Amino acid sequence: MIFQMRPPAPKEADLTIVYDAIVVGSGAAGGMAAHVLTSHGLNVLLLEAGRKLDMESELKSMEWPYDHPRRGEMPRDGHAITLNEYTVRQPPYAKDTPYKHVYSYVQGWGGSDYSKNIVVDEKDHPYTGTKYAWVRARLLGGKTAIWGRLALRLSDYDFKGKTHDGYGEDWPISYADVQPYYDKVDLYLGIAGHKENLPHLPDSLFQRTTRLNPSEVMLRQSLKKMNRVLTPYRAGVTTDGLKHNKYRSKCYGRGACNRRAGGCDIHAAFDSPTGLIYPAMDTGHLTLRTNSTAYEVTVDPATGKARGVAFADSQSGKHYEARGKAVVVAASTLESARLLLLSKSNAHPNGIGNSSGHVGHNFCEHVMGPSILGRVKDLVGKPRTLDDGRPGGFYIPRYRNLEDRQPKFIRGYGFEGGGGTGMIPGRAFSTPGFGADFKKTVRDEAGAFVHMGGFGEVLPRYESSVSIDPAVKDRWGIPVLKFNYAFGDNEKQMALDMAVTGKEMFEAAGIEVLHADADVLTEGWSIHELGTARMGSDPKTSVLNQFQQSHDVKNLFVVDGSSHVSASCQNPTWTIMALAWRSCDHLADELGKGNL
Amino acid sequence: MKPDRDGLTRRDALKIAAGAAFSLPALFTRTAAAATTAASAPRFFTKDEYALLDELTETIIPTDRHSPGARAAKVAAYIDGRMAEAFLPVEADVQERWRDGLRRVDALSQEMNGTAFLAASPEKRVAVLARMAGNEKDPKSAEEKFFRELKGATVQGYYTSEIGIHQEMEYKGNVLQGEYAGEEPT
Numbered sequence: 001m002i003f004q005m006r007p008p009a010p011k012e013a014d015l016t017i018v019y020d021a022i023v024v025g026s027g028a029a030g031g032m033a034a035h036v037l038t039s040h041g042l043n044v045l046l047l048e049a050g051r052k053l054d055m056e057s058e059l060k061s062m063e064w065p066y067d068h069p070r071r072g073e074m075p076r077d078g079h080a081i082t083l084n085e086y087t088v089r090q091p092p093y094a095k096d097t098p099y100k101h102v103y104s105y106v107q108g109w110g111g112s113d114y115s116k117n118i119v120v121d122e123k124d125h126p127y128t129g130t131k132y133a134w135v136r137a138r139l140l141g142g143k144t145a146i147w148g149r150l151a152l153r154l155s156d157y158d159f160k161g162k163t164h165d166g167y168g169e170d171w172p173i174s175y176a177d178v179q180p181y182y183d184k185v186d187l188y189l190g191i192a193g194h195k196e197n198l199p200h201l202p203d204s205l206f207q208r209t210t211r212l213n214p215s216e217v218m219l220r221q222s223l224k225k226m227n228r229v230l231t232p233y234r235a236g237v238t239t240d241g242l243k244h245n246k247y248r249s250k251c252y253g254r255g256a257c258n259r260r261a262g263g264c265d266i267h268a269a270f271d272s273p274t275g276l277i278y279p280a281m282d283t284g285h286l287t288l289r290t291n292s293t294a295y296e297v298t299v300d301p302a303t304g305k306a307r308g309v310a311f312a313d314s315q316s317g318k319h320y321e322a323r324g325k326a327v328v329v330a331a332s333t334l335e336s337a338r339l340l341l342l343s344k345s346n347a348h349p350n351g352i353g354n355s356s357g358h359v360g361h362n363f364c365e366h367v368m369g370p371s372i373l374g375r376v377k378d379l380v381g382k383p384r385t386l387d388d389g390r391p392g393g394f395y396i397p398r399y400r401n402l403e404d405r406q407p408k409f410i411r412g413y414g415f416e417g418g419g420g421t422g423m424i425p426g427r428a429f430s431t432p433g434f435g436a437d438f439k440k441t442v443r444d445e446a447g448a449f450v451h452m453g454g455f456g457e458v459l460p461r462y463e464s465s466v467s468i469d470p471a472v473k474d475r476w477g478i479p480v481l482k483f484n485y486a487f488g489d490n491e492k493q494m495a496l497d498m499a500v501t502g503k504e505m506f507e508a509a510g511i512e513v514l515h516a517d518a519d520v521l522t523e524g525w526s527i528h529e530l531g532t533a534r535m536g537s538d539p540k541t542s543v544l545n546q547f548q549q550s551h552d553v554k555n556l557f558v559v560d561g562s563s564h565v566s567a568s569c570q571n572p573t574w575t576i577m578a579l580a581w582r583s584c585d586h587l588a589d590e591l592g593k594g595n596l
Numbered sequence: 597m598k599p600d601r602d603g604l605t606r607r608d609a610l611k612i613a614a615g616a617a618f619s620l621p622a623l624f625t626r627t628a629a630a631a632t633t634a635a636s637a638p639r640f641f642t643k644d645e646y647a648l649l650d651e652l653t654e655t656i657i658p659t660d661r662h663s664p665g666a667r668a669a670k671v672a673a674y675i676d677g678r679m680a681e682a683f684l685p686v687e688a689d690v691q692e693r694w695r696d697g698l699r700r701v702d703a704l705s706q707e708m709n710g711t712a713f714l715a716a717s718p719e720k721r722v723a724v725l726a727r728m729a730g731n732e733k734d735p736k737s738a739e740e741k742f743f744r745e746l747k748g749a750t751v752q753g754y755y756t757s758e759i760g761i762h763q764e765m766e767y768k769g770n771v772l773q774g775e776y777a778g779e780e781p782t
Binding site for chain 1: 674780
């Protein structure tokens, strides 16, 4: 319903020519690669497995629930996998299902009718092994269509984690190497936030911050006395607008932002198509081919270098090969590992770029589960305010294992949370009773709630891994991933601590604790998979160098979260884009010098 | 804080114009339309079941001085629609559970009041529901379990309705704002 700048007309892919670079995947990493490489004047082909959706008509961000025949729910022949199912069953979760479509848990959120074409149907995309809530979005833009928008920087507490506490490996880069690229990402895409001058959560170049509501201010003031920080949600959202991008509007605080699957139809929130890909197409250097399911990085047998990418047309099933001087893999942490492992040749018998045997290993992410719900007595019965006219409420950065050493776990966690109510008072479902008193309680208390949930760093371990399961194939006949992954003791101890300190912070602020959950959610819940093709200086123990360039194959780059050496507890999207920018600058430079 | 539109660029104004025209009047026109539309025949429940369901939802979320309740918000029609669109045969048990639940409400009313639920006085109806709601946190009997299911669907239907969102909860979002009216961190 809102006037939108239409996407640029696509160019036909020409599979008879050799592109300067082929990018596989169009999410945060692939979109950034397309932007940076085309800005250097390179001729780029971007392959995306999914469709290009008309997002404005898909998302219907401002549709009221009552104007939808099922109040936003998907058709009843579709099913979202529940926490209970993930807990008691093993993948593939859609096996023997009576439903026509099966989706990951995120499809169980409100507004699921708006995301049913965004998240994949598990029936087409099975996987095997240990339980894992794997959320995938195959469409132009990938998971940036539904991401949570928390945009955080990492620090040297993360990049130099081993130096700090002895565990794992340091990254082959430090904050000083990445900082200029974080700045570029901030300025090109827009980020809202408030400066806090924290060494462990560096500030970005912020646009106007989102604001706090009264319960959040109360918690912020109280936390100061504990030497902890509550900062407004640092959001990958442009609050002041972007003069250089005609596809995105600034944020108007309309509300209903927390209908995540509803996305942002004015694209104030970053998504890869409007933020990166459409502007890259406008340079005239980018060719986009959607419906292109890559299944192999092909190899020139004479040189052992990457020759291009073999893919199946996702609709017709026909097979093609696109050729490029460089191949940039950005298919998401797990899909990129799958693609490398599938790309076996005489030159690369363990999969391309995998002479170290580390592809698919050192898999890490964030542990979630512990959460706190509280009520602020002074806010009960107060006049209604709009509490969700913003991308998120607040973030409490890590406070563990910075200067202190916790006896039971290493690394740290942060909390995401918010106060007040959204469009629908979710607490009504668990408010006891019925009748006029019940109705009044729901009404009076809706604005008085404050809640938060923890995100903790999961340690990378060599044995935490994915591999190819040749026995099971996806809809396109491509062998699927088998998981060998579970949280360890460090994650469990950390989660126990989250529950304790979360409660302690609410109590210190005088917030009445209504519910404190200490249970850990299924592996995968954070949707922050990382680490399966890690960077490092030693080719024997790492897959990529500091420029996300394969140690084995110099014209092969892997620029998504698979390159991360450790998970940090800070959300990865902004770091993925900063690193992709840095690496693609390097790629363009090396290509220009004839070094690839 | 008043919405501040002065800072809008021309492009922004173009982008929002259609949205503003769409969202603001819709709020008011639809209220009038909803009030004049007669309830259509139930799609899944029988007429008697539907009448019972309608009264149950209104007992759970009644009209009060603040706003109309579940009946005005057509919560029974919402639940009826969900039942009619159940995915069969997988959800046949859900349909049967609701039919059985409604029968149990009447049976309980007969036991407690000597009349069917709808024939009982408002106080006696409340007493029947209060009995069913006795173990809300950990329901054991079929009646107690049905109350949970009935209340969940009523809450879902009511608070996603036009009355629930605008009149009862006075939700102020989903329309264009100047900016979020919170406080700067200090």
